[in-house]
Amino acid sequence: MPRYAHIIGWGKSVPPNILTNADLAKKVDTTDEWIRERTGIQQRHIASSKETTALLALHAARDAVEVADVNPQDIDLVIVATATPEYPFPATACLVQNALGAERAGAFDLEAGCSGFVYALATATALIRSEMYNTVLVVGAETLSRILDWSDRATCVLFGDGAGAVLLRGSDQPGGVLSTILGSDGSGGELLMVPGGGSKHPAGPDTVLSKQHFVKMNGREVYRFATRVMAQASRQAVDKAGWQLEQIDLFLPHQANVRIIDSAAKSLKIPPDKVFVNLERYGNTSAASIPIALCEALDAGKIKTGNNLVMVGFGAGLTWASCAIKWTAAQPGAPAPQRAAASRLRYIWSGIKSFGFQLSRHIDAAVSKTLDVIERKPSDE
């Protein structure tokens, strides 16, 4: 019996602080008109120093778990797609797994630039279809604002912060993620990169002074690449699912530039009312853009049970990724107050437990250090 991977929960989290184009025009040599005309972006959300990638990811994940009404203990795996992790290591996914109380779950980060969410969705789907796992949490989370050069008008106007998450579960019921396409052309890696901080240019005073920890991009070339692969990858996912393009009910593209989205939709002959766009309010949130768009499309009532969705992303790597989804979830009702209270208690309890584990590790270490000293004493004398 074939297994299918269904999305059963979803959630998003964006920091409340908004930076408008007018605000940006006060910092760099740009105008609201230029940004709107060339990108479609009007504003973006920017995280405060306390709102880190893991925190945004956790909030989106909790919402997804809530919507699915699943106990975090039932989650088998947590994947966080991000280009702006909390630390080089441990993985942001491990922090989310711990804070969520997903005690049985494995966890890892996945880096595929702005295509990361669809890459992670494809990975989760494959693991569910192979029956290795049954319940997988996929998060796309970014704090791009941390790695932007705020004096570079060619990049700082484009990006924003946020997170989106979905919970997938295996079932024999046909539907869910029906096809996935993943692509890469590493020959274009230098077109969009953060050159510093890795093994090639380890962090040091010189890398900081030469601004190598910031996003560097050849926008024009990335634009050309994006307009080519978006339509192509979408077509491939649709073919692989056995659909015709006319059967797409909603197109959910990576939210980077409205001109790129329009060009892909035109090439696929998808009418504007079937294309979801929210980049005017968020800018490009990289791996978070598609799951945030999914949540907003659901909130706007644009997705109904049985609808055919296509998601497609492109980004650093260069990478691209697409998928075709037969939407099977029903809109959840408002959570019962008792359920919300139970979840809160569960999170508090898992926080206490996690703190307890840390404390016992410290006590263990202190005790074994003391014992070492005592045992060594006679020979030292």
Ligand code: UT7
């Ligand atoms: O998720 C993947 C992330 N990357 C992307 O999605 C980027 C894809 N590329 C793009 O979206 C577009 O290429 C941009 C929005 C980045 C740029 O639009 P464009 O129409 O390709 O503009 P351009 O790079 O060809 O620049 C046109 C002019 C240049 O001036 P000159 O050389 O013609 O005098 C730029 O210096 O616009 C200038 N410019 C700006 N002017 C005002 C570049 N950025 C700005 C700015 N404000 N923020």
